[in-house]
Amino acid sequence: MGILSAKLSAVKPSQTKAMTALAAELKAQGKTIITLSQGEPDFATPDHIARAAIAAIHAGHTKYTAVAGIPALREAVAEKFQRENNLTFAADQITVGCGAKQLLFNALVASLDDGDEVVFPTPCWVSYPEIVKLAGGVPIAVETRVGDGFIMQPSDLRAAITPRTKWLMLNSPSNPTGAVYSRRNLEGLAAVLRDFPNVWVLADDIYEHLVYGDAEFCTMAEVAPDLASRTVTVNGVSKSCAMTGWRVGYAGGPLELIKAMNTVQGQSTSHTCSISQHAAVAALNGDQGFIGEFRDAFEKRRDLVVQRINEIPGLSCDTPDGAFYVFVGCEALLDGTTPQGKTLATDMDFAMYLMEEAGVAVVPGSGFLADGFIRISYASSQDDLQNACTAIGAAVARLK
Ligand code: PLP
Numbered sequence: 001m002g003i004l005s006a007k008l009s010a011v012k013p014s015q016t017k018a019m020t021a022l023a024a025e026l027k028a029q030g031k032t033i034i035t036l037s038q039g040e041p042d043f044a045t046p047d048h049i050a051r052a053a054i055a056a057i058h059a060g061h062t063k064y065t066a067v068a069g070i071p072a073l074r075e076a077v078a079e080k081f082q083r084e085n086n087l088t089f090a091a092d093q094i095t096v097g098c099g100a101k102q103l104l105f106n107a108l109v110a111s112l113d114d115g116d117e118v119v120f121p122t123p124c125w126v127s128y129p130e131i132v133k134l135a136g137g138v139p140i141a142v143e144t145r146v147g148d149g150f151i152m153q154p155s156d157l158r159a160a161i162t163p164r165t166k167w168l169m170l171n172s173p174s175n176p177t178g179a180v181y182s183r184r185n186l187e188g189l190a191a192v193l194r195d196f197p198n199v200w201v202l203a204d205d206i207y208e209h210l211v212y213g214d215a216e217f218c219t220m221a222e223v224a225p226d227l228a229s230r231t232v233t234v235n236g237v238s239k240s241c242a243m244t245g246w247r248v249g250y251a252g253g254p255l256e257l258i259k260a261m262n263t264v265q266g267q268s269t270s271h272t273c274s275i276s277q278h279a280a281v282a283a284l285n286g287d288q289g290f291i292g293e294f295r296d297a298f299e300k301r302r303d304l305v306v307q308r309i310n311e312i313p314g315l316s317c318d319t320p321d322g323a324f325y326v327f328v329g330c331e332a333l334l335d336g337t338t339p340q341g342k343t344l345a346t347d348m349d350f351a352m353y354l355m356e357e358a359g360v361a362v363v364p365g366s367g368f369l370a371d372g373f374i375r376i377s378y379a380s381s382q383d384d385l386q387n388a389c390t391a392i393g394a395a396v397a398r399l400k
Contacts, residue, residue, distance in 0.1 A: 011130045015367030019351065023361035034380070034388040037361040039175060039325070041379045043242040043297075045279075046290045052282030053246075053275050065274050067266040068258075069096030069250070073277045076284040077250045080235075084208075085222050087233065089252040095261050096280075098272045100206045100236040100249035101127060103261070104169075107202055107232050107251065108135035110260035111166060118202075119160045120169040121152035123176050123327060123370035125204075126363075128169060137166070141369050146329070149318070150177035154188040161192075167200050168193065170220065173207040176368045176375040177327045178302075178320020180215045183223055190224035200257075201231040206249070207323040209240040209291050212299045215321035229254055239324075240291055241283045246276040298324050301378040301385055308389035309376070312396050324379040327365070331372035336399035344399070347372055358395035360388045 019037040026033050044050075056062075068074060074094040081087040081094075097103045108118065108131055118132045122141040129139035142160045144150045157168065168189070172181040181189075193199055203220045211217045221231040236249030249272075251261065265271065305326050306319050314333040317326050336344050338357065344350050347364040351374055354360045365373025378385055 007134065007136070011133050014126045014130075016126050016363050019355070019361050019363050022355065026355070031359065033355065033359050033361055034384050034391070035361045036376050036378070036380060036385075036388055037363045039239070039377055039379070040244045041239065041242040041294060041324070042381060043294055045242050045246070046283075048286050049241065049243070049279050049282045052286075053279040056275050056278035061274050061278055063274060065271050065277060067262045067271050068092070068094065069271060070274070070277050070281075072281050073250075073284075076281050077252065080284050081233070081252050085219055085233070087219075087221050087228070087252060090255075093255055093258050094250060094252050095258050095265070096248065096250045096272060096277065097261075097265055098247040098249070098269050099238060100204060100234050101131075102247075102265070102269065102272075103234045103236075103249045103251040104202065104204060105131050105135065106261040106264045107234070107253075107257065108132060108137060108167070109264045110257060111200070112137040115164060116166040117162060117164045118167045118169055119157065119165055119199075120171075121150075121156075121174075123150065123174075123365065123368040123373070125171060125175045126367045128171075129369065138164070140165070143370075144177075144179075146318070150174065150179040150327070151181060151185050152189065154192045157189055158192045158195075161196050161199060165196070165199050167202050169202045169204065171204040171206075172219075173210060173217070173320075173322025175207065175323055176325045176363070176365075176370075176373075178323045178325050180211055180217065180321040182216065183218050186218060186220055186223040190220065190227055193224075193227060197230075199230070201227060203231060203233045205233060205235045206239055208235060210295055210298055210324060211322040212295070212302060213321065217322070232257060237280050237283045240294070242294065243276075243279070243283065246279055247272050248276050248280040298378065301380075301382060302326065304382065305376060305378045305385055305389065308386070308393075312389075312393045314396055314399075315392075324377055326376045326378060327368075327370075328374050328376060329372060330365075330374055333396060333399060334372065339398050347374055350374060354392060354395060357398065358388070358391035360391055
C-alpha cells in the first residue's frame with residue numbers, strides 16, 4: 001500500500017505554478033525567460049499598506065488572532081461589500097483566510113459530502129477541479145464557447161444540474177478568459193437557479209476591480225438578492241492591491257456556512273498572518289487611488305498584447321473585458337513542425353516550444369480544461385510584453 005491517499009492521487013498540481021517553476025529553473029541556468037505564466041501584478045504593494053504592516057509589527061500585533069480575522073478587518077470587509085457591492089453582512093457573516101483560494105477551499109470542505117457535484121464553466125481557473133476533488137466532490141465542467149465570449153449559457157447550466165449538485169462556482173472576471181458576466185448574464189443564470197433551491201452559488205470575485213472599457217462588474221448576490229441566502233461571495237486583496245504574497249482573502253455569506261468555514265480554518269491554518277490582516281485593513285480603508293492606476297496600466301497592456309498577438313499568423317484572440325489574461329487560440333498551429341523536427345501535437349507542446357524557442361513562459365489551455373489555447377498573463381511591463389510578442393512571432397514563423 002502506497003503512502004498517498006486515493007483522493008490525492010486524483011489531484012493534479014497547478015500547471016500555472018509548474019510553468020512558472022520551470023521558467024525559474026531555466027533562468028537559474030542562465031537562460032533569458034520572460035515569465036507570462038504567473039497571475040500576479042508586477043506592481044509593488046502600495047506604500048501606505050506596507051507601512052501599516054510595519055506599524056503592526058512594532059505595535060506587537062504578532063500573536064494569534066481570531067480564526068475569522070481581526071474585528072477591524074471584518075468590519076472593513078463588511079463596509080467594502082456595502083460600499084461597492086450593495087451587500088449587507090453582519091460582522092459574523094464575514095470570514096478572512098489565506099487568500100481567496102483558502103476561502104473557496106474552506107467553503108467546499110465545509111459543505112461537500114463525497115460524490116456531491118460542483119458545476120463551473122470552463123475554461124476555468126486551474127485550481128477549481130482540484131479543490132473540488134480535494135474536498136471530496138465531483139467537478140462538473142460546463143464548456144463555454146468562444147462565440148459566446150466564454151460566458152456560460154443558462155441552458156447549459158440547467159443541463160448540468162443533477163440531484164447531487166451542491167454549488168455553481170462562478171468566476172467573473174474570469175481567469176483565464178477575461179470574460180466578465182454582465183447583469184443580464186447573471187440574471188439568466190439566476191433564473192435557472194430559482195428552479196433548484198438546493199444549489200448554492202460560490203462567487204469568486206477576485207478580479208473585481210480589473211474591468212475595462214464599458215464592461216461593468218456585478219456579482220450574483222447583488223443582481224439576485226433572493227439568492228443571497230445561498231450565495232457565498234469571495235474576494236481578496238491579492239490582485240486588486242498587488243498583495244499576492246500577503247495571503248489575505250475574505251468571504252461574506254450565510255452565517256451557518258461561514259461558521260462551518262471557520263471550523264475548517266480553525267482546524268487547519270487557524271487564520272491568516274496577523275500582520276497581513278493589519279495591512280489589509282489599510283488596503284480596504286485607505287486611499288484607493290492606486291486601484292484605478294493599476295487598472296489603466298493593465299488596460300493599455302491588454303490592448304498591446306491583443307493587437308500584437310492577432311498580428312501573428314495562426315494565433316488569435318478576442319479583446320477580454322477583464323482580469324489580466326489573454327486566452328489565445330493556437331489550434332491552427334498544432335500539427336506544425338519545429339526546426340528540431342518535432343511535431344506540435346498539443347497546446348502543451350506549443351507552450352513548451354515557446355518556452356524553449358522564444359524564451360517566453362505561458363500556460364497551456366489544457367490546464368484550464370480548454371485544449372487548443374494558451375494563456376498569456378499581461379501583468380508584466382510593456383517592455384517585457386513587447387519583447388515577448390516579438391519572440392513569439394519569430395518562433396511561430398520558424399514552424400513548418
Ligand atoms: N480565484 C481565481 C480565479 C484566481 O485566478 C486566483 C489566483 O490566481 C485566486 C482565486 C486566488 O487568489 P488568492 O491569491 O487571493 O488566493
